[in-house]
Amino acid sequence: MARPLTARQQNVYDFIVKTMSEFGYPPTRAEIARALGFRSPNAAEEHLRALDRKGVIRMIPGTSRGIRLPANGNEIEPAESQPQSSGLPIIGSVAAGSPILATEHIDRYCPLPADYFSPSADYLLRVRGLSMKDAGIFDGDLLAVHRTQQIRNGQIVVARIDDEVTVKRFQREGSHVTLSAENADFAPIVVDLEHQHLEIEGLGVGVIRGGNGSGLH
Amino acid sequence: MARPLTARQQNVYDFIVKTMSEFGYPPTRAEIARALGFRSPNAAEEHLRALDRKGVIRMIPGTSRGIRLPANGNEIEPAESQPQSSGLPIIGSVAAGSPILATEHIDRYCPLPADYFSPSADYLLRVRGLSMKDAGIFDGDLLAVHRTQQIRNGQIVVARIDDEVTVKRFQREGSHVTLSAENADFAPIVVDLEHQHLEIEGLGVGVIRGGNGSGLH
DNA sequence: GCAATGACTGGATACAATTCCAGGCTGTAT
DNA sequence: ATACAGCCTGGAATTGTATCCAGTCATTGC
Numbered sequence: 001m002a003r004p005l006t007a008r009q010q011n012v013y014d015f016i017v018k019t020m021s022e023f024g025y026p027p028t029r030a031e032i033a034r035a036l037g038f039r040s041p042n043a044a045e046e047h048l049r050a051l052d053r054k055g056v057i058r059m060i061p062g063t064s065r066g067i068r069l070p071a072n073g074n075e076i077e078p079a080e081s082q083p084q085s086s087g088l089p090i091i092g093s094v095a096a097g098s099p100i101l102a103t104e105h106i107d108r109y110c111p112l113p114a115d116y117f118s119p120s121a122d123y124l125l126r127v128r129g130l131s132m133k134d135a136g137i138f139d140g141d142l143l144a145v146h147r148t149q150q151i152r153n154g155q156i157v158v159a160r161i162d163d164e165v166t167v168k169r170f171q172r173e174g175s176h177v178t179l180s181a182e183n184a185d186f187a188p189i190v191v192d193l194e195h196q197h198l199e200i201e202g203l204g205v206g207v208i209r210g211g212n213g214s215g216l217h
Numbered sequence: 218m219a220r221p222l223t224a225r226q227q228n229v230y231d232f233i234v235k236t237m238s239e240f241g242y243p244p245t246r247a248e249i250a251r252a253l254g255f256r257s258p259n260a261a262e263e264h265l266r267a268l269d270r271k272g273v274i275r276m277i278p279g280t281s282r283g284i285r286l287p288a289n290g291n292e293i294e295p296a297e298s299q300p301q302s303s304g305l306p307i308i309g310s311v312a313a314g315s316p317i318l319a320t321e322h323i324d325r326y327c328p329l330p331a332d333y334f335s336p337s338a339d340y341l342l343r344v345r346g347l348s349m350k351d352a353g354i355f356d357g358d359l360l361a362v363h364r365t366q367q368i369r370n371g372q373i374v375v376a377r378i379d380d381e382v383t384v385k386r387f388q389r390e391g392s393h394v395t396l397s398a399e400n401a402d403f404a405p406i407v408v409d410l411e412h413q414h415l416e417i418e419g420l421g422v423g424v425i426r427g428g429n430g431s432g433l434h
Numbered sequence: 435g436c437a438a439t440g441a442c443t444g445g446a447t448a449c450a451a452t453t454c455c456a457g458g459c460t461g462t463a464t
Numbered sequence: 465a466t467a468c469a470g471c472c473t474g475g476a477a478t479t480g481t482a483t484c485c486a487g488t489c490a491t492t493g494c
Contacts, residue, residue: 006470023277024285025242028451040473045453050470060240064281064451064480068241112329116428135434136353136426144427156433204433209353210334210361210423216373217352225441245481260442262483267440281450281481436494443488450481457473464467 005054011036012047013056016067026067087111090124090142110142110211117206119146124208125158125167132156132167134182137207138217143167144206156204161191165201222271224416228253229264230273231364233284243284304328307341307359327359327428334423336363341425342375342384349373349384351399354424355434360384361423373421378408382418 005013015035019027029041029048038044048067051057060066087109114120121144127137135156137143145158157170159179168179168189177198180188191198210216222230232252236244244252249261265284268274277283304326331337338361344354352373354360362375374387376396385396385406394415397405408415427433 008471020241024237025282028281029453030451038472040475041451042453042455042474043472046471062452062479064245065242066452110329111333112327116328133353136350136355136358138353141353141424204427206425206427206433207358208423208425210421216421216423223440246483247481255442257443257445258481259444259483259485263441279449279482283482437492438494439490439492441488441490443486445485445487447484448482450479452477452479454477455475457475458471459473460469460471462468462470464465 005051005056008036009047009050009054012044013051016057017069020069026065028065088114088121088124088144090126092126110208112208117144117146119148119203119205121145121205122147122202125165127167131181131183131186132169134184135169137167137182138209140209142208142211143204144208145202146205147202149200151200151203158201158204160199160201161189161196167204170200222268222273225253226264226267226271229261230268233274234286237286243282245282305331305338305341305361307343309343327425329425334361334363336365336420336422338362338422339364339419342382344384348398348400348403349386351401352386354384354399354421355426357426359425359428360421361425362419363422364419366417368417368420375418375421377416377418378406378414384421387417 012032015032016026019025019031027035029044032044032047033039033041036044048057048059052059055070058068058070060068089106090108090110091105110124112121114122123145124142125145127141127143128139130139137156143156143158151157151170151172153171155170156167157179158165158167159170160166161179166179168181171178171180175193177191177193178188179191229249232249233243236242236248246258246261246265249264250256250258253261255261265274265276269276273286275285277285307325307327327341329338331339340362341359342362344358344360345356347356354373360373360375368374368387368389370388372387373384374396375382375384376387377383378396383396385398388395388397392410394408394410395405396408
């Protein structure tokens, strides 16, 4: 695709780049002509058309200084080359029995570093339903989750009961665990650890709402 | 020299920056007027002169699109490249009378791209108080804000009344605007646009909780 | 009350800039 | 030889733009 530029076209292109970096706006035909010694702005115009045809610039018709350099990441590299991990995986829904971080569940990624939250987040879980609305977690929100089993009373946890994943507030008294919704419409769930199995998937460490176009209600 | 910009001047300045990073060249007077709703390019011209006087831009006389941003030593704005090594600025508190994005207010940055939200976020505002708790916005949460004056009824806005910045739900009926808290403990604020001044700073487009160690309650 | 400033409308003018047209002069490929 | 593309001159129509002038309205500081 990189049809080679002629020497003259390269001169014109170089002048455009130089002008933009020096002044912050592109040159006019007349300025190009003056700089390269043309006596007619039409010479510049024709070179611009050629550069547009070859894809190295883009002309905006009828617009003064309407020259754009399409995202050519050629030269200047941003100094900080953060490994830019793909970010936190967003878990949409969890199939029964499968581990929560199985790739089939991953919707997309959120470009936030894990340690933006503390304790650091391992994934984001898309919350369904309004059972935690009084804790400010609404339908569609993303809950940042830190994978751990070490939970203190009163914290918000991601738990799995009978292969179903839920978000609740955790309270342990002896061998009984109470998982409370933060919504008067939902009754607390009491789990007797001696007879039932309760798996803690992690600790809620943050909430994100409105990302990726889900909007704000 | 660094006298603070008025709100309108800030709008014009922001539009210039936005245009330059989006198109690679500065806007014309007419384009500024169209974008901000002026019916005369002269309104834009006067704002540009004010910005030039205050030193935040430099005008090149007789030159179309002759606007430069001298403070920024950087060159070609990365039009479509990876935005923000710095991310979205987090605004902690806003001093009376000053533009909301003044650097003095910036706590830190959140490493999220602006277009993670849609409409894209321009900054994050740390919300104080529980007046919006029924909308899931709690004390200490970060509200992602898109700078705009175009608000539809029922949306959550950042408004400025008498130099105080608040987050409320917006409802307009004729010349009256009702700003409602989402908390029964707070009475709605009714503003008569014919007698009172109401400035809309932006539209709430997202919420982040728990970032930077603020934890989850 | 008065002056100064900010924020505009509306109209006008002259210059800046794009874009078209009609050529001419090279090469290189058919 | 003929065709064609690159490269340029010169001129000119048309639109894009900057910039001035004359006002209005509201707010702020004196």
